[in-house]
Amino acid sequence: MRKKLTAGICSMAMLMTTIGTVTVIAGESAEDKKNMSGEITFSFWGIPEEVAVQEAITEEFNKEYPNIKVNLDHVSGAADFNTTILTRISGGTAPDVFYMGEVMVPIYADKGVVEDLLPYAEQDSLDLSDYWDGVLSPAGYHDGHLWAFAKDCTPYMIYYNKDMFDEAGVAYPDSSWDFEKFKETCIAMTQTDDNGKVTRYGIAPENGWPAWFNIAYKNGGKILDEEGKRMVVDPNTAEALQFYFDLANVEHCATNPDDMTSMGGGEIDAFKSGLASMVIGGRFMTYFLKDFDGNYGFTTFPIEKSEVAPLNFVALGMAKDSNNKEAAWEFIKFYCGKTGQEINSATGMGMPVMKSVTESGVWMLEGETQEQLDVILKQFNNTKDHPFHPEWMKLMDDIFARNMTEAARGKTTALEALENAAEEANAYLEEVGR
């Protein structure tokens, strides 16, 4: 707060004394920034291909800022990243810049771990209108903050095996489908052998919050109340989730959730091995389907009452304890700027966060069509935040997921699970005084 004020006073004073020579000053300060020197540590997770991306971005960055040394710290896979970073933050050695999964943004903001980037962006007159609202809003933009700067993002989509659809003579799904059509397609794509054993499922649905919230949103549902303070029992949410779970438990056209025990991976395996003809996932699927020997396409979730789609993203945060915040900011700005974005989206792991870059389509992989770009852009233009909350891990990762998994397994109804989850979650929120 005090810092912001001081910065404000300073810039005011500067403005007063330099009226008429603003352009010169601005030019100079931009030049100063290029000569800025310092050393920052940047911690990230990722598969080896992503390390190459970080190196490429850093190299480009150093062409513009030759005196800022960026120490790349590839922690490893994503699995133990939070534990590692949290231990380092707690131990007083936070990295200057680090990756944050979307759900971690409000948590770290609430704990006071990360620096608000909005004042930096404003100071540099960064054109934030060129960034998708779906990545700015969850970072606190509409409350006057920017707790982290998204570096790539993706809506969740449904991927389908074109060869299987051709073989079955079923039309490829497109974004005009609703729940009923979705169910029909799943049933049509399911095959059984002579003994009635299912040999191919219509879909291997993900049972985790990204898919659940997506399907709920498509039915006009919500998870938290308008202020985002309490969990609600929304009939649209219950209805959508029940529909989604029934695909496996009633229609038997979707894989059994208990069999897909691994986190996300099991569903992709089912799709790759031909056990399922559709699978749910974000842009990262294009990476995992690189070695898939078949043709696939993708489309939106079925749209029942609403078109809104939440974005999942990975963001760059700046540690409040950083000793080199100016250099860290320049790095973040560069990474999330045009050059950084163009390099970053080349792996097929995520899509650009900058509207102009997303729309230009430079990030698209060989063979991808304008039609596919349109499917994606349609969702970017119509986003709604996931129910982010500083207590996300307790509310969603534990309480909501634990209760809803029972409904997914057909042990209870989605409505009952939702009621239980809301009761437990709200009692917890009362207890911790939120």
Place this chain on the structure above:
Amino acid sequence: MKTRQKVNPIKKGENFWGYVFIAPNLIATAIFVLIPILFSLYMSFMKWDMINPPEFVGLANFTEKMMRDEQFFIALKNTAVYSFISIPLGVVAAILVAYVLSGDLRGTTVFRSIIFIPVTLSMISVSMIWKWLLNGDYGVVNYFLSFFGIDGISWLGDERYAMMSVILIGIWKSLGFNVVILIAAFKDVPKSLYEAAALDGANGFQKFKNVALPLSAPSIFFVTVMSIINSFQVFDVVYMTTQGGPGDATRVVYYWIYQNAFKFFDMGYASALSWIVFIIIFVFTMLQMKFGGRNQSYD
């Protein structure tokens, strides 16, 4: 425990040298293990998010919070089930296998190496391999079973089999560890004692029971205590294969501690839970020491 003898010329210098010999180890243990452990005890009376300053809450973590924590009790129950099946099963299997392999059976070297393979694999590899072998749809285990007309059991995805499956994976992973230690113990039983027993008319089983087992008691004690410690702290294999499911079937305590610490940012409560787990393991170990360790010989 034996009573202290009067100063004995033969024991001269033992007090001094005893401390010297354990000193390097003791100092390192004090700095890198004991201090963190005491810190965790201190934290168990705090509310601490690991970032902001801790706040003293007295016994609240142990009382109100723990008593209302249903997940903890579910996890505790599952951990107990895991332990009470896997400890005896694992130890008995290890004793039998080690006994056989310490004899003059053909190919013991090969068998021993094979049984040791799982010990050398990392937890990630073990979990990946088994998750895959046990997969209900394209797992190799079901492929073998299909020859016997058993079809499509989802080993890790079915509440009835999940716990047993992770127990067996755990035993598979650790058997070689126990076997190697016990082989060393059985090998050290002097042949002359077996011969003497044979002369007294002891059969194979009696030799095993009356000669091999008592003389290897310290090693068996070691294997048992390590099994107690490891099974009450079981975590990675379970979570990389079933993630605690299906339902609550394989939720275990250690994971709940991890979640409270690093996911819910509640290190104070996680520390309190850890101390409860510590006390449980400690009690079982002491019981084992008291009743199972009777045959240990001090000289």
Place this chain on the structure above:
Amino acid sequence: MIKPGEVKVMKKKLNAVKIAEFVGMCILAFIFIMPFFWTVITSLKAPNEILTWPPTFFPEKPIFKNYTDVIKKINIFRMFGNSIYIALVTTVGQVFFCSLAGYAFAKLDFRGRELLFKIYLSTMMVPGMILLIPRYVIMRELGWVDKHVSVILPFIFGNAFGVFLMRQFYMTLPGQLKEAAIIDGASQPQIFIRVYMPLTKAIVSTLFVFSFMGSWNDFLWPLITLQSAKLKTLPIGLASFQSLYGVQYNLLMAGAVLSVLPVMLAFLLAQKQFIEGIALSGVKG
């Protein structure tokens, strides 16, 4: 006493037992090797051959591309070197200091021995996860963060596990050896090094393998303290093939095979010692 005829009957019975034991061991060996066999097979398969039904037990065309991919994608030689260096240094220290302390706990009568030993045992019972942060803070205070000493020094002086193992073993050795040596005028260090240590080959080689393995496979602690790419260890590199969304089985399995080789080598070298046991059957009992 046994008459010659009875001995013959016993021998026959023994053979039946032996055959049963052999068959049992074969079955067990199959169960134990099959998953590893499967790992190796998978590491030689092309990605599209991995998830097929029925499973193929021998790849149509074994490929080594997975191995070359793993080698190309991560800085495997550097990581391998770091892991070997850390594991060897730590292991040598651990074996020596655990022997020393284990011997003291088993054979020397010093004040507070039982209590200290119980405290040692107890340290293994506290879930390690909650010790990460205080231990990390200690590293920071010592200035060891992002240095190899952070993964060597805390472990090189031995751990409770090794001390416990060695103590249990020393307890089975006769005390008369010590008494005889003292009468011969040997000092306590001499007794340990000249009289007892030579008798522990089997268990020392066991501890060697366990220590090496523990250090070699250690993941979370090095992950937290090591930050520079040039310092990172092999398990950290291999874990990066496992992403949040999907697993590249073929690469992961190739990595697992590569990473298990040194440990197996260590085991095979130590095997010789296991077999020998201690060669002083006469002394004991």
